[in-house]
Amino acid sequence: MSTEGRKLWALLVGILLVSGPFFPRIPLPVTALSLIMTLWIAAIILNKARQPDKLQRIGLLLLAVLIMSLSFGTLLGRDAGTGFLILLAFLKMLEINGKRDMYIVVYVDYFLIASHFFHAQSPWIAVYVFAAVIYLTSVLILFTDKASTLDTRKRLTMAGRMIFQATPLMLILFLLFPRIPGPLWGLPEDAQAAVTGLGNDMSPGSVSSLIQSEEIAFRVRFEGEIPPHADLYWRGPVFSRYDGQTWRADNTSRHIKVNLIGSESETDIIQYTVTLEPHRRNWLFALNYPTNLQGSGYRLTRELQLLNPKKINSVTRYSVTSDRKLSNYSLFESERLKNLRLPGVGYLNEKTIALARRWRTLAGDDDRRVIEEALRYFREQPFVYTLNPPLLGNNAMDDFLFETQRGFCEHYSSAFVYLARAAGIPARIVAGYQGGEKNPVDQYLIVRQSSAHAWAEVWLDDVGWVRVDPTAAVSPDRIESGIQDAIEERDQLPGILLAGDSIFLKARYHWDSFSYRWDEWVVGFNQDRQFELFRKLGFENADWQGMVIGMVILFILVGAFVGFWIFRQGEGIYQDPVKRAYDRFCYKLAKAGIGRNNTEGPSEYFSRLRGKLAPASAQTAGDIIDRYTVLRYGTAGSPAQQKHFIKRVQNFTARLK
Amino acid sequence: MxxxxxxxxxxxxxxxxxxxxxxxxxxxxxxxxxxxxxxxxxxxxxxxxxxxxxxxxxxxxxxxxxxxxxxxxxxxxxxxxxxxxxxxxxxxxxxxxxxxxxxxxxxxxxxxxxxxxxxxxxxxxxxxxxxxxxxxxxxxxxxxxxxxxxxxxxxxxxxxxxxxxxxxxxxxxxxxxxxxxxxxxxxxxxxxxxxxxxxxxxxxxxxxxxxxxxxQSQAQELHVSDALLDYIQAILQFSRNSNSFEFGLSPRGGLALLNAARAWAFISGHDFVVPEHVKAVLPSVVNHRLLAVRGKESDMTAADIISQTVPIP
Structure with missing residues (x-):
């Protein structure tokens, strides 16, 4: 195969390697056009087809733009951008003409391979990207390997070695490059595609649909023991407005800042760090009650919700201190009213209200009695905890409480809140996750979407907001041990929850432990993490200016080290002043256009040089080369002779300018 | 001189x-x-x-x-x-x-x-x-x-x-x-x-x-500088590390190259050896010792590859 053909094949493999993983993600027409162009390029390399002429190229470009605008409607954004770039790279391959074009294709490939991280940041992707980068580098080596002395394996080894040698610089950049939290590093908007997770509102079915997902919501590492399963209520969004169908969050009091003061007794304090997978919402999850949060910008609302100023679009890590008891609590009158409100006419659920009123008369002023009555009702009536509840009508609570009596946690919590409000007790729904599975490998908690849950909170004047979980009354197993033991329709649960104690499961835990660390240390390495690292290293007041300075210093150090190493390598050459002078001589002549080929011996060089210099210069140059030959290859001359030689070279090169 | x-x-x-x-x-x-x-x-x-x-x-x-x-x-x-x-x-x-x-x-x-x-x-x-x-x-x-x-x-x-x-x-x-x-x-x-x-x-x-x-003994004593030995070693290293040859030059091959270059320099009337002398004897010394890998620049002999690739230190 010709050298040119080899280079083109290598390029084609490279571009497929880089764009292949995008194909399932980009629209079919884009993939199709890419593959057609692949075949065309292969045909060109095999001399079975000709390169497209100018008209065809313009046609192809228009086709590409047309396909892009039909598929995306834009050329901007993550998906459209990478898709278009892929098409352009293939187009470039079609019109390759000379070395420059080949280099351009490789550089576009480098960019494309990096853009994989827009889509996913898993360790697999990182390994793939590394491998592809090594391959692309080996293609660059192929371009420069003029004597074709290296086969593919040698080139790959060499590229791998180069990448390996670059790792110190990579690490310096990774650790020190300033992470500026803000839109500069943010992903374009279309990257925020829908993900599974809790939504902004809750209606029957919105939690049970999550149960079937084994995706990880977040992982938690506790300082000390993991609290018992029944205590692990991870608070997320709070829903206090009900229209008869859907529970919604109330945002009116969001801007009010709240500081909770806990009882601060040792036994009540739980400290933990959450690594949250992106869920495209603002809220963070915490146990009751988050009193202290490390990190910047987080806020606690009046509804005791933790909010991040921005949507969680990347893996986020935060440390929380929770206190089981609070020492300050209050309820504004507006909040009391809000949490007592029932939906309007048509959705009144009169039977439910009547039931609640009956309990209220029975209990008198004692709110706790009412709650107990309600829980007893759930316990004693034949309620069923199920993933597939029947549909409910306009008076959803009446239907559920008195007729179907089959439901999931959203049914129980909303019915309970409804009953409490009807009985005059301020109540609201809290959504979040309940429980989690312990990873035996690394002693942290994995909370999956399947742990999604909803429960109720009621206001008791002497205590504050108190959690009540009516689901626990119906199905204690759900809270004590987890969803897998509580539900009838086990076959609808994700396999991981049912896998038992198999090797497969152990492997899963090991893998999860690894990807958790990956998320913690690589993907989640943000500004906070960076500062934390530097605090640990003893730099108390690390800021990004300091990091830039540190980065520059480390780069200089690495450069100096490499330079010193090269110098040491080259010492054999440069300990000889005669050789140094001769190199300068050759260098000056090279500037005049008659440089020495480094495989040329002195007399070979002179015979080539002679014709190209003016006779007088040629004479001097000849003398210099003769002297050099004697001094370097004969018995080394005296220092005086060496000095004389150096002097002559200086004179000669001075005149050459 | x-x-x-x-x-x-x-x-x-x-x-x-x-x-x-x-x-x-x-x-x-x-x-x-x-x-x-x-x-x-x-x-x-x-x-x-x-x-x-x-x-x-x-x-x-x-x-x-x-x-x-x-x-x-x-x-x-x-x-x-x-x-x-x-x-x-x-x-x-x-x-x-x-x-x-x-x-x-x-x-x-x-x-x-x-x-x-x-x-x-x-x-x-x-x-x-x-x-x-x-x-x-x-x-x-x-x-x-x-x-x-x-x-x-x-x-x-x-x-x-x-x-x-x-x-x-x-x-x-x-x-x-x-x-x-x-x-x-x-x-x-x-x-x-x-x-x-x-x-x-x-x-x-x-x-x-x-x-x-x-x-014979005079030629044997001809001066060889460190710079020239560097060149010969570079050639030996190249023949062993490069992909162009099935296997590299043996130490005997290295000695052969040195002695031949010496004798050649002696015949040419030099009292020391320069890289050109090495290059002059290179084809006769290495072409029967090195087997160029098949299918690669078939028109280039081992000596061509070496003298065009190995830089003279």
Whole structure:
């Protein structure tokens, strides 16, 4: 195969390697056009087809733009951008003409391979990207390997070695490059595609649909023991407005800042760090009650919700201190009213209200009695905890409480809140996750979407907001041990929850432990993490200016080290002043256009040089080369002779300018 | 330049005489003649690979004559036995004891003609003698004359019933050269001139054994600078690390390169070795030692690849 053909094949493999993983993600027409162009390029390399002429190229470009605008409607954004770039790279391959074009294709490939991280940041992707980068580098080596002395394996080894040698610089950049939290590093908007997770509102079915997902919501590492399963209520969004169908969050009091003061007794304090997978919402999850949060910008609302100023679009890590008891609590009158409100006419659920009123008369002023009555009702009536509840009508609570009596946690919590409000007790729904599975490998908690849950909170004047979980009354197993033991329709649960104690499961835990660390240390390495690292290293007041300075210093150090190493390598050459002078001589002549080929011996060089210099210069140059030959290859001359030689070279090169 | 030149001046003059004398017989092949003498002076052995009739035998003849060496020619055939080369003991009835009859190998210059036609057994008898500079027959070790110079010829066309020397054996030859056809002018002169064999008979002997040995030891002492050793080491490293060759040069190959370059520099009248001398002997030293990897720049020999790739330090 010709050298040119080899280079083109290598390029084609490279571009497929880089764009292949995008194909399932980009629209079919884009993939199709890419593959057609692949075949065309292969045909060109095999001399079975000709390169497209100018008209065809313009046609192809228009086709590409047309396909892009039909598929995306834009050329901007993550998906459209990478898709278009892929098409352009293939187009470039079609019109390759000379070395420059080949280099351009490789550089576009480098960019494309990096853009994989827009889509996913898993360790697999990182390994793939590394491998592809090594391959692309080996293609660059192929371009420069003029004597074709290296086969593919040698080139790959060499590229791998180069990448390996670059790792110190990579690490310096990774650790020190300033992470500026803000839109500069943010992903374009279309990257925020829908993900599974809790939504902004809750209606029957919105939690049970999550149960079937084994995706990880977040992982938690506790300082000390993991609290018992029944205590692990991870608070997320709070829903206090009900229209008869859907529970919604109330945002009116969001801007009010709240500081909770806990009882601060040792036994009540739980400290933990959450690594949250992106869920495209603002809220963070915490146990009751988050009193202290490390990190910047987080806020606690009046509804005791933790909010991040921005949507969680990347893996986020935060440390929380929770206190089981609070020492300050209050309820504004507006909040009391809000949490007592029932939906309007048509959705009144009169039977439910009547039931609640009956309990209220029975209990008198004692709110706790009412709650107990309600829980007893759930316990004693034949309620069923199920993933597939029947549909409910306009008076959803009446239907559920008195007729179907089959439901999931959203049914129980909303019915309970409804009953409490009807009985005059301020109540609201809290959504979040309940429980989690312990990873035996690394002693942290994995909370999956399947742990999604909803429960109720009621206001008791002497205590504050108190959690009540009516689901626990119906199905204690759900809270004590987890969803897998509580539900009838086990076959609808994700396999991981049912896998038992198999090797497969152990492997899963090991893998999860690894990807958790990956998320913690690589993907989640943000500004906070960076500062934390530097605090640990003893730099108390690390800021990004300091990091830039540190980065520059480390780069200089690495450069100096490499330079010193090269110098040491080259010492054999440069300990000889005669050789140094001769190199300068050759260098000056090279500037005049008659440089020495480094495989040329002195007399070979002179015979080539002679014709190209003016006779007088040629004479001097000849003398210099003769002297050099004697001094370097004969018995080394005296220092005086060496000095004389150096002097002559200086004179000669001075005149050459 | 240095004093060694003056010391060697007379030797060099004689060498020039010898070269021009040989040049009168072997026309238009100055480089091959010089390489052959280089080989002799570097105490190596020479392999000439070429078609029959291009003057291989004549070259051996004229060198032997001019350099004052006694000359034996062994025509290798498939039924040639090791004893035919080395000699054997014959029972002497009169004196009632075994008497050793030395074979043709006990000479200064051996022409081992068409070495690839003999069986490996016979070949290796010769190759061992070349390496050891002595032969062991029937338990008695007998030294070979000094200088001892073997010129072997090999027909490159692999005919039926030949045993081409394996690469490992080729390493024992310091240099391998090709004669090639003579040029137009040389051919004409050859056709119109007198019989070469007669001319050799009438030729003056330039060297004797003592002078030749002096020549060899003088060449051996020629100055080699560190810079040049760096170059030779770079070549060795390249041959071992590069992908172009099946395997690299052996340490013996490295010594061969150095000695050949020395002898070449000596013949050229230099009192030290420069990289150009290394490059000049490179094809004859490395091309039979290095096997260029198939399918890669097939028109480039190992020496071409080396001299175009290895930078001169």
């Amino acid at each position: 240095g004093t060694p030149v003056k010391q060697n001046a007379r030797l060099i003059d004689s060498l020039d005489d010898a070269l021009s004398a040989i040049g009168q017989i072997i026309l238009g092949k100055e480089e091959q003649v010089s390489l052959a003498l280089t080989c002799l002076i570097a105490r190596g052995h020479l392999l000439i690979e070429d078609l029959p009739g291009v003057g291989k035998t004549t070259l051996a003849h004229v060198i032997a004559h001019v350099m004052g060496l006694d000359f034996q020619r062994i025509q290798f055939t498939s039924d040639l036995l090791p004893t035919d080369v080395l000699g054997l003991s014959v029972f002497d009835r009169e004196n009632n004891l075994f008497e050793f009859h030395p074979g043709p190998i006990f000479s200064n210059l051996i022409l081992a003609d068409e070495i690839n036609r003999a069986t490996p057994k016979t070949q290796s008898a010769l190759l061992e003698a070349m390496e050891e500079h002595q032969v062991t027959v029937e338990g008695t070790t007998r030294p070979l004359p000094d200088p001892f110079f073997v010129i072997a010829t090999q027909n490159p066309v692999h005919q039926i019933g030949t045993f081409p020397l394996p690469e490992s054996q080729l390493d024992r030859f310091l240099l391998r050269i090709h004669m090639g056809y003579p040029g137009q002018k040389a051919e004409r002169e050859l056709l119109s001139g007198a019989d070469r064999r007669d001319m050799i008979e009438q030729m003056q002997v330039v060297f004797d054994l003592k002078k030749l040995k002096l020549l």
